[in-house]
Amino acid sequence: MDARAILREGLLDRNPGLVQLLGLCPLLAVSNSLANALGLGLATLGVLIVSNLVAALAGPYLPREVRLAVFVIVIAAAVTSVELAMAAWWPGLHDSLGIFLPLIITNCLVLARAESFASRQPLSSALLDGMAMGTGFLVALLLLGTVRELLGSGSLGVGLEMLLGPEFAGAGWQLFPQSNGLLLALLPPGAFVLLGLLLALGNWRAAARKHVAAEPAGVTDTAA
């Protein structure tokens, strides 16, 4: 597969959050603010790159029987390392992501990319795929995080200093008082509604394009 196709799949056509609907649990739970979304998105991106790297390097040499088990161990080690590092250097973010940080281990996106793509591809493709899929997930998180924070809290980027350091304290904009915000947007049901709207938008776009091109194309691949 060429680089363009890999990037296009990860970011758009098979975006893990918005098309494949993988990792919905953290996607919906953590995307209540831009800062949280960015933190979890970057952590997932990092883990995905590491696990794809290891899968591409070691995959061909692993006995079939234990290949999945080895990937799970690698992913668990990578996530645990990320979690420890975050607790040490980004404690505020570590607190606000809570249980969803260690739960990256169970994000089927990470295991799926390692097993079904990276272990069968050359290193460069696997790395690119990790970046593309991770960025696709990050974009989905940021999209939901931006809209939910705007609607629910009336702000954007509040709490980013947890990620960027104390010198950014007070960063972010408060557009209107939180008490006027739409509470639903901050709660899980609101996240589902919003995700549904985003999916509808994506399908509408794809359908319109299909209509123009008048050619059958797999658009809504809701595998897994």
Place this chain on the structure above:
Amino acid sequence: MDTRSPDSATRRALRAAAVLAVAAACAVGLVAVVHELATPRIVDVQRARRVAQLTAVMGNIAYDNDPLSDIVSVHDPELLGSEEPLVAHRVRRGGEAVAVLVNAVAPDGYAGPIRLIVAVDAQGRLLGVRVVEHRETPCLGDLIDERRSDWIHGFDGRSLGDPPVARWQVRKDGGDFDQFTGATITPRVIVRAVRGVLEYVARHHDELFGAAPAPGGPGTP
């Protein structure tokens, strides 16, 4: 083929087991290294956070001991809301206890237990209250959080006689403390928990504001 097959199957299994073992060893090694690097930072961060938390609760009273290590165990399921023993920190100036910071639980919050720290001075007045852990509804119950609203400062300076014990309630129940629009349960259980701490401190005043521990000695009786 037939004669070799069991042998080769065993070899395959052994090889798979060896690969798995090596992978596990590498993973454990990686985590151990990161753990070594991160642990000192994590200990510092947690300590700094707890000091900041305690300092915030007691406002700006002067003290010269280390409240984190000058601790006493408190246990009263009825007044402090926890079956488990909790920790109270003594705050001293010149060896004399000027305040005590009591960890307490409001066990019946709208979405599970709410953990509090309550700072009480030697005269039984509240220096401050902070919610340290809760899962109340955003924008409704979470106004008890100091970062969300200043409701929690309504306790500052209050004591068991101010207001009278009977008025240690939210307004809806005939008391002196505000509830929130759409959320009565959360403020109600917080008011009850704070009153519980005040009663506990009143009953155990001598033991909580006791003498300074021997220098270098343990802080608990």
